[in-house]
Amino acid sequence: MTQSFRDKLHGEGYRLTRERQVILSFLETAKGHHDAVEIHQRLRINGHRISLATVYRTLNLLAELKAVERLCVEGQPATYEINGADQEGRPHHYHLVCSVCGRVMDMDPGSLGASMQKLEEKLPQTYDFRATGHQLTFFGVCDRCASS
Ligand SMILES: [Zn+2]
Ligand SMILES: [Zn+2]
Known part of the structure; x- marks a missing residue:
């Protein structure tokens, strides 16, 4: 997790809740594109108790703050990935x-x-x-x- 994103969240009046942290670090380590249902399933498998609604809500917020990038393809669920511009070396x-x-x-x-x-x-x-x-x-x- 980059320090700049932490600051950004703070600046916007948001806290880095456990859910936000968990989803961000999942996308950081998993790389590539993942939809909300898949992220939810993977987090549950890893033992995180998080609802699908929370995953959707968190992804929306993270996309708004440009921490993650949302990709919409017609007829497919939206996928999310860590924002490349924020990642060093990528x-x-x-x-x-x-x-x-x-x-x-x-x-x-x-x-x-x-x-x-x-x-x-x-x-x-x-x-x-x-x-x-x-x-x-x-x-x-x-x-x-x-x-x-
Ligand atoms: Zn991509
Ligand atoms: Zn194909």
Whole structure:
């Protein structure tokens, strides 16, 4: 858990309750994308007594505070992951979503030699718009679905 997030919670008048801490550390260690039902199940398996309603409520709050990122894909439950921008050493990434099975893959823009950061920097000159962040999702068919 990053100190900055603790401060942020505090600044917004929230406390780091046990539920919030448990869900955050789950997403930190589990990595990747998880929906509320899955997070709830995994926490129960690990012995945490937490209701599904609390998981939903906590995820909403954490998403609002940008501690976690919510990814919505039509026809699929929303998934959550630790906000990449807040994680040290983890680059900002984009998403590849399979329209057939709903699988979500993380894509590192650096792997393609492309940088969205550059685009963001150029926005003010061209559109007089100062970007504070961006989200990019590609939709398509994954390798598993393409080959079956
Ligand atoms: Zn697929
Ligand atoms: Zn992701």
